[in-house]
Amino acid sequence: MIVKNIDFSDNTLILAPMAGVSDVGFRALASSFGADATVTEMLSARAMAHNPKKTEFMTLTTNEEKILIAQIFGHEEDFMQRAISSPLLEKFQVIDINMGCPAPKIVKNGEGVALMDNLPLASKIISACKNSTDKPLSVKFRKGNKSENFLDFARMCEESGADYVTFHARTAAQGYSGHADYDAIANIKAKLKIPVIGNGDVVDKKSFEEMKATGVDGVMVGRGAMGRPWIFAELKGSNVEIDRFKVVQRHVQILREYFDENWLKLYIRKHLLWYASNLPMSASLRLKLATCENIDECLEILKKAFA
Ligand SMILES: Cc1cc2nc3c(=O)[nH]c(=O)nc-3n(C[C@H](O)[C@H](O)[C@H](O)COP(=O)(O)O)c2cc1C
Known part of the structure; x- marks a missing residue:
């Protein structure tokens, strides 16, 4: 159009x-x-x-x-x-x-x-x-x-x-x-x-x-x-390879260019929970993500979950 x-x-x-x-x-x-x-x-x-x-x-x-x-x-x-x-x-x-x-x-x-x-x-x-x-x-x-x-x-x-x-x-x-x-x-x-x-x-x-x-x-x-x-x-219908963890990492990386880590830590949590929502064991994973101390810890948890 x-x-x-x-x-x-x-x-x-x-x-x-x-x-x-x-x-x-x-x-x-x-x-x-x-x-x-x-x-x-x-x-x-x-x-x-x-x-x-x-x-x-x-x-x-x-x-x-x-x-x-x-x-x-x-x-x-x-x-x-x-x-x-x-x-x-x-x-x-x-x-x-x-x-x-x-x-x-x-x-x-x-x-x-x-x-x-x-x-x-x-x-x-x-x-x-x-x-x-x-x-x-x-x-x-x-x-x-x-x-x-x-x-x-x-x-x-x-x-x-x-x-x-x-x-x-x-x-x-x-x-x-x-x-x-x-x-x-x-x-x-x-x-x-x-x-x-x-x-x-x-x-x-x-x-x-x-x-x-x-x-x-x-x-x-x-x-x-x-x-x-x-x-x-x-x-x-595009045939692109999707590495879900890399997507999450990239999201965090872009936001880190602009935002303070303390603000980002609170903001990004909902996105991380959405990224995790279709994974097996999502209930215990959600709990871990909701209580982790900082973004890098959250990323580590997700990395293992996506592996
Ligand atoms: C969390 C959230 C925030 C939204 N914020 C806006 C907004 O700022 N402006 C707007 O026009 N619509 C907003 N919407 C409505 C969406 O743009 C969209 O019209 C609605 O979610 C229906 O589309 P979907 O079924 O694909 O989600 C929001 C929806 C959600 C869930």
Whole structure:
């Protein structure tokens, strides 16, 4: 799919934005295994204006990433415009607006999925962002917040200037429960002229084929990549050798280039637990990983487990 000047590959595969998960190392690994594009964790437009240092670490990138997408959220047009013009986002080729986050602290500010209940404001934000950049602009949203108004919302995105949309086919109330509604994805795809990226529950070849059958222009993968960024190679049918321990090592190595060891020790634990989740004896392994003193000790434990 070609969006403005950006040439996404056929059947574009995108690593989802995931707050607290899609760090620079994880995005680099997903890219090395075939993700065509990667999205940052959601970046607060207000925080970018008031305290850009706090956001900077989320905008780190490596040369491994191909198409760089920055995701911003907010409910004020001026802050959104300022965020887009921020030097922090200069290197990103695509700007994505989060209109799907159901987290209470976001919704109570009228941001994220709350904007699905306020089409006039959502439209104003999209138009304002569109007027502030020549880069492709996308909007990521859900089936709805208070009502399932995804079709009206998608049409509004198109009319307001979005170059493509990403649709996670669950309502806010569903959170991550139940199954994403692939009929709703096919429905949106049939009604819009702009490209549609389908998202929700792609975890293997079978679900990938089911998602592609909706006719979408690209597929976004989130939780299916946790602890296995090589899923992109599997979905593409690439014959790459996967040394799982080397993947973990590389993840740690990239993050060590940027982050303090004390912070990293606490942060990386969840990733290590995901990497370990499919190993035999995973319960005792999880306990060991959860209680080990430092990263090198954790790596030693994983090395033995992967051997
Ligand atoms: C831990 C976590 C953090 C997330 N953070 C974001 C985010 O920052 N922005 C966003 O648009 N969606 C976020 N999401 C939603 C994902 O991008 C994606 O839409 C959702 O997980 C469904 O896709 P999946 O079934 O492939 O995981 C998050 C999901 C998870 C599990």
